[in-house]
């Protein structure tokens with residue numbers, strides 16, 4: 025796949041396949057195109073050449089409504105912070121994703137409560153904005169999971185967290201592929217987080233290449 029904007033090539037010949045049950049970490053310099061790659065995977069940006077498939081279905085040419093439906097059903101998305109509505113309760117924040125996918129109100133709220141309990145978020149009527157950063161990321165993960173996606177895309181999911189919360193959210197995220205039988209792609213600058221993935225890739229100069237193992241960093245020969 026190739027993506028360019030304003031005459032500048034951001035992604036050049038990028039090829040990535042993620043299987044269910046697999047975790048992949050993508051690192052790379054700031055501005056190298058990591059978020060752009062996730063946007064292309066979601067069908068929010070159109071590659072100038074190449075294709076994007078989910079479960080064998082080509083999504084880069086789907087019309088708007090079908091793309092929106094497929095995105096809601098197949099993808100779970102977790103960002104660094106800020107995508108939750110702070111004035112809603114955690115249950116409401118999670119249920120809203122199911123309501124948008126046409127679940128009944130009853131089912132959406134029941135599933136949201138079950139998921140939050142499973143992920144260790146206290147179910148209270150507290151506004152989401154008053155939760156800790158780690159708790160908010162658990163809510164974001166619950167929201168990403170509620171439609172039982174095939175693939176979870178996480179963009180710097182631990183970037184705003186302290187060390188303890190980073191560990192806890194990493195445990196949660198990297199446990200998802202085996203428990204939920206989904207694929208996981210984590211974009212991260214944090215090499216400790218990247219090290220948890222089964223496959224570690226580096227996006228540089230528009231190319232996605234295997235990342236050096238931690239023990240190789242700085243090696244000379």
Ligand SMILES: Nc1ncnc2c1ncn2[C@@H]1O[C@H](COP(=O)(O)OP(=O)(O)OP(=O)(O)O)[C@@H](O)[C@H]1O
Nearest residue numbers: 029030034052053054055056057058059060061213
């Ligand atoms: N709509 C746009 N128009 C022009 N350039 C853009 C647009 N969107 C992104 N870019 C450029 O594409 C490049 C890649 O941006 P992107 O956000 O994907 O990088 P990144 O690797 O995720 O960076 P970071 O690690 O800092 O988040 C950047 O140089 C950015 O300025």
